[in-house]
Amino acid sequence: MRFLVLFSLLFSVLMFPAAEARIRRYRWEVKYEYKSPDCFQKMVITINGQSPGPTILAEEGDTVIVELTNSLLTENVAIHWHGIRQIGTPWFDGTEGVTQCPILPGDTFTYEYKVDRPGTYLYHAHYGMQREAGLYGSIRVSVARGKTEPFSYDHDRSIILTDWYHNTTYEQALGLSSNPLDWVGEPQSLLIQGKGRYNCSLVSSPYVCNATSPQCSPYVLTVVPGKTYRLRVSSLTSLSALSFQIEGHNMTVVEADGHFVEPFVIKNLFIYSGETYSVLVKADQDPSRNYWVTTSVVSRNNTVTPPGLAIFNYYPNHPNKSPPTVPPVGPLWNDVEPRLNQSRAIKAHHDYIVPPPHTSDRVIVFLNTQNKINGYVRWSVNNNSFNLPHTPYLIALKENITGAFDPTPPPNGYDFVNYDIYNVANNTNATSSNSIYRLQFNTTVDIILQNANTMKKNDSETHPWHLHGHNFWVLGYGKGKFDNFSDPIKYNLIDPIMKNTAPVHPYGWTALRFRSDNPGTWAFHCHIESHFYMGMGVVFEEGVERVGKLPSSIMGCGKAKGLGGRP
Amino acid sequence: MRFLVLFSLLFSVLMFPAAEARIRRYRWEVKYEYKSPDCFQKMVITINGQSPGPTILAEEGDTVIVELTNSLLTENVAIHWHGIRQIGTPWFDGTEGVTQCPILPGDTFTYEYKVDRPGTYLYHAHYGMQREAGLYGSIRVSVARGKTEPFSYDHDRSIILTDWYHNTTYEQALGLSSNPLDWVGEPQSLLIQGKGRYNCSLVSSPYVCNATSPQCSPYVLTVVPGKTYRLRVSSLTSLSALSFQIEGHNMTVVEADGHFVEPFVIKNLFIYSGETYSVLVKADQDPSRNYWVTTSVVSRNNTVTPPGLAIFNYYPNHPNKSPPTVPPVGPLWNDVEPRLNQSRAIKAHHDYIVPPPHTSDRVIVFLNTQNKINGYVRWSVNNNSFNLPHTPYLIALKENITGAFDPTPPPNGYDFVNYDIYNVANNTNATSSNSIYRLQFNTTVDIILQNANTMKKNDSETHPWHLHGHNFWVLGYGKGKFDNFSDPIKYNLIDPIMKNTAPVHPYGWTALRFRSDNPGTWAFHCHIESHFYMGMGVVFEEGVERVGKLPSSIMGCGKAKGLGGRP
Structure with a gap:
């Protein structure tokens, strides 16, 4: 008995060696x-009466229940606990049908998992289209006590951006x-931390x-003049790519998807569904007034959805006092260049570089297309629409x-040579399948996301792809058709950022690398709610x-x- | 082996002794x-694209899968397979949470049960409020070949009456x-066999x-002059008590809830949610025109819902030709007398009387009230609101x-002496519980449904109570407070009809008797969808x-x- 107690004691010390990890x-x-x-x-799906739901606050190494x-x-x-790798607990990833x-x-149901890395994460429904009904929130994991971050700030705030429909899911x-497809159209409004305004x-x-x-x-972000704010800005839009800006204020990007970024300054943050960023903002402008915080749609010719507005409120001005200016207009919806540039600008902080393996064991190319199956509009990868x-x-x-799913491996690529990514495909037919990619355990896998024209002439959308259970290195973004000979040479193998969500831009490609080192089954999918629902996703199995x-x-x-x- | 075959053969002969029962x-x-x-x-919940769903057609003794x-x-x-007793298959009653x-x-999911009695039955969702979303249909069981019915007709038609809301369930x-309660109000329209008309x-x-x-x-009922039609009229309204009539035509009631009725002639049929009737109608009027079939709300002061209209179409007039008359107006909504009289008029056909036991082993009184629990409006029996x-x-x-439910027995009655059924209760508080009535197997149970005033002054509603797994004898309907000394003497023990659903009229009582001879757990509840949802029901266990x-x-x-x- 005494031995058992001693053993338990020893065991718990071994399990939690540093500062006491908490529950x-x-x-x-x-x-x-x-x-x-x-x-x-x-009607909104709420958690304890709230949408967004309660913010989960934890420290690196804690266990969340x-x-x-x-x-x-x-x-x-x-x-789903978006960005949490669920190491050792793949069954608590929360992905209905997968885990x-x-x-x-x-x-x-009791979810129990370790938050093993500091950073900005999210949670949201992963069943049907319930995320769009309001079931989402923030997870904020601070660094372990004693550890530091490569930047400093006075206050910390979480802001989730969403788009909002009046139709039910x-x-x-x-x-x-x-x-024929009965598409709901563009959203009625944009919400900043759950608040928007419809006319x-x-x-x-x-x-x-x-x-x-x-x-x-409107959502009010009250700031004290002279102080620096860490804004954890994330997007859980169902459809829209967004630009986010604070009138008259620069933002310094310092974190992306839980990874420290080599700081760079921006006027507006392009953000795609499933992404999280931390930006530092100093309240260094004329403190006698308030400023607009705005978010607006990019990448879609959306003339319907007005910008989302919030107030950057300089204390002690009244929080409801509208800024004296007209809200600044966001960037041009169809100007891909600045968005591509921003994607490329996000690199690992020089003190926090995790070097990627220099070669990969397997390359899978995912052609992103819109298709038809028996007359129904679908989305697919490699003409395979996922069910x-x-x-x-x-x-x-x-x-x-x-017999639970089709054991035939899905296609590893597409017809690179003959497929014209700039035009509507000659044959837009696809097949639907629930087959999955089985990866050899502990190998290095490259994913090339290849964008293409939709079924509408001169149209290619932005697809933010989210990987469950992993962080991937973002090796590069390119325009046009990915070339397996010339493009890998340009990969950033020096200081690539690690992320769990990355966009593939219109008519472009995105190259990702990850290690298949997390035993389980993991979804990888376009984070646009309707695209995944219509087949734009795959599942990886490893170990x-x-x-x-x-x-x-x-x-x-x-x-x-x-x-x-x-x- | 040979023996086994022989045994199987013998077994199946024993199982299906008479005419070949079919699947x-x-x-x-x-x-x-x-x-x-x-x-x-x-949005409507459909079965194979239809609402009402496909009609189940079977013969007495068949197995439905x-x-x-x-x-x-x-x-x-x-x-739920409404009216089918599920003898030996209580697990296929389809009542979520009960079976x-x-x-x-x-x-x-495969439902498999025997339809052991001929008659007119229904099926409908029994989960949440999905019935109201359109998930319902008819079951028509004909008498076994060789057997006859105590009436004759040329054609047989099923008509389900429902009320219809535009709000989602x-x-x-x-x-x-x-x-506070946010009640949807009166329905937007009445549907006759799934067809209605909103302005x-x-x-x-x-x-x-x-x-x-x-x-x-409009639903069209085409008739050939001189022919007699059996109309199987049933109600699955979510709220409304109805009157049903065919302009200029008498109806002879011949069946109620699968039991032959001593025929009687009516101008209008009062019908409550969960009831089924067969009426015979002879096409004996001027055949040069069409006639209105109408249904209208009774028992509620409903100034919102227009009557439901269908066409009684004399062949060869065009089915879409409107009758030359104004649709006849239904009975006065608040005239309880004719409804009470019709309830009392329904007696077993003299050749098909199933005599009830002359005494009972247990009497349970169910006081029907509207209540509040922590400020929430609920319905209860004996101030116990069912969850x-x-x-x-x-x-x-x-x-x-x-630990699956509260094992405390729920109350067997109420405070008969002091409770004033004609006024709003002094104390409208109730408690909620999921406790059940455990009946001794193979005993005779009397149920007295006692109506009372709601929480609104001078208001008492009609509640149609439906019993799963059984038919009960309807021993009597009365006005006012049931008197346990004087009222049982007036019970009809000679030729009471057996039914599975019976109304309790405003400020009245209804006395039912049944045998606890069907092993299982059986819901007994007000068939008004919202009333059951708000607690107006109980569950019986027997054997x-x-x-x-x-x-x-x-x-x-x-x-x-x-x-x-x-x-």
Whole structure:
């Protein structure tokens, strides 16, 4: 007995050698509520009554425990911890169909994972299109005590940018699954930390739109003159690429997706769905007035969605005092050059470079296209449009369940030689499949995202791709068709930034490298909610044989119904 | 081996001794579609693209197999076979939370049950408020070959009456769960066999309302002059009590809830949600014109919902030719007397009387009231407002799962002496509970439904109560407070009709008797969708120890997660 106590003691010391890692416990209830984030009242999925949900605050090395109770009436739910690698806990990645069965109404599901790296992360629903219904929030992991960051600031604030629709996600999903496609169109508004403003005078009678609702008063960022603010700006738009700016103030980019950036100064931050940035802003302007914080749509010819507005409030001015100026206009929607340049400017901080392997073991090229399958509009990679299976891959593979998905490997590339990325494809047909990429464990994998023309002439969209369970090195961005001979020579192997989300720009390519060192099954997909829903994603498997015993809580659907697991 | 074959042969002969019972197999896909049943477009839950869903046609003794695939995106589903007793298959009653876990998106669930009695039955969703979203249809079981019915007719038609809302069921449910109550109000239209008509000129711009859509052309009942029609009229309204009539034609009531009725002639049929009737109508009027079929709201002071209209079309007049008359006006909404009289007039056909036991072993009185719990409006019986548990009772009881529900028995009655049913209660508080009534197996149980005033002065509603798994004898309807000494003497023990649904009229009482002879757990509840959602129901358990091994397909939720069962 005494020996056991001693052993336990020794064990806990070994497990938590440095400062005491803590447990951060949250109890969340997910349910519907009426909310008016842009003055227009609609049903929103909330966490403990909030959308955005509560911010998770933790320190590097802590364990986060979220006990999530699903209080929706007939709908299931699942939450993904965006940017957290889930090392050793691939079953808590929260990706319905990939790592878990959905959480039934009435059930309480406990997510438990370690936040092993400091930085700015997100969480959001990863089931159907529930993210768009308001189920999202911030995760802020500070550096371990005793460690420092390569920059300093006085205050720390989180701002999530989203776009917002008045239609329900059910209507949107049904429209996307219809033939002909019944697309919802551009969003009604842009929200800054859950607050936006729709012009209520456009609203016809039976709707509730209240321009004086405090729920849609602009978000206020109060600053003390002379102080420096770390703004953790992230995007969870369902569709839109955004530009974010603070009138009259420069921003210094210092972090991207949890990695320190070699600082550079910008006037506006281009940000794509799934990305997080920290920028430093000094309150160094005339303190007798307030300034506009604005966000506006880029990369789409969107004449519908007005810019999102917030107030950069110099204390002690009244927070509701509008700035005396007209809100500054954002960049030109179709000017790709500055966006490409900003993507290229993001490099690892010189003291925090993680050198990438100089060669890779496997290269996979993903041609991004819009397609038709039996008349239905879809998105695909390599003309393969992805469908989620009803038995999660992780369970199927770990428990040797056959027939859960198509075992044929999906294509490793496309017809590089003949495919014209600048025109609508001659044959826009695609096939749909739930097959996955099985990676050899502990190897180096290169991903080339290749953009192309959509089914509309002279149109190529921006797709932000998000990888679960990993950070990848961003080796390069290019224009036109990726050339496997000449382009890899130009890769940045010196100080590439590591990220979990990176855009592929219109008619361009993006080269990523990662190590398949995290046993599990991991989604990699366009973070535009409707694009993933319409097939723009893949799943990687690596070292699934090394995954520990699955918890029973993730079971219960498809062929994993009735399956046990560890308690 | 030979012996085994012989045994199997013998076995199947023993199982199906009379005319060959057949298997009626259906494959259904449940999904969302845009539909315009009353010209106004909204998302409807369909079966194989239809709402009402396909009619199940079977013969007494047949086995019905429905393979139901849930193609909703994030929502589960469950379907109840209303009026089918599920003898030996209590797990296929389709009542989420009582007899099964819900069916997950992507899953195919197979319902399999015997239709052991001829008659007119229904099916509908029994999960959340999905019934109101359009998930319902008819079951028509004909008498076994060789058997006859005590009436004759030339043609047989099914007509389901429903009321229809333009708000989604999510919005309705959220409103009902809000404090203050955000009630959706009276329905926008009444549908006759899935077709109604909303005045599109009332619709403001962003809605789609197309008055010329064929989906909302009136339902046409084409008749050949001189022929007799059996109309199987049933109601699945979410709220409304209805009157149904055919201009200029008498109707002879011959069946109620699958039981032959001593025929009687009416001008209008009062029908409550969950009831089914067969009426005979002879096409014996001037055949040179068409006639109106109308249905209108009674029992509520509803000035909003226009009557539902259909065409009684005398062949060969054009089916779309409007009758030359103004549609006849229905009965006065607040005249309870004719409704009470019609309820009392329904008696068993003299050749088909099933005599009730002359005494009962247990009497339970259910006081029907509207209440408040912590400020939230609820409905209750005996001031106990019912909540469904997340582990279905059948599974919890059969598998000895403890802690799935409150084991305290709910109250057997109310304070008969002091409670004033004619006024708003002094104390409208109630408690909520998921406790159930455990009945001794094979005993005779009397249920007295006692109506009372709601929380509004001078207001008492009609509640149609539906019992799963049984038919009950309707022993009597009365006015005022049930008197346990004087009223039972007046019970009809001679020729009471058996039914599965019976109304309790405003400020009145209804006395029912049934035998607890069907092992299982059975819901008994007000069939008004919102009233059950708000707590107006109970569950009976009887002989659960006699229930066979549960199928694994009903498992998977709450404490029944990970539980096995027979394949």
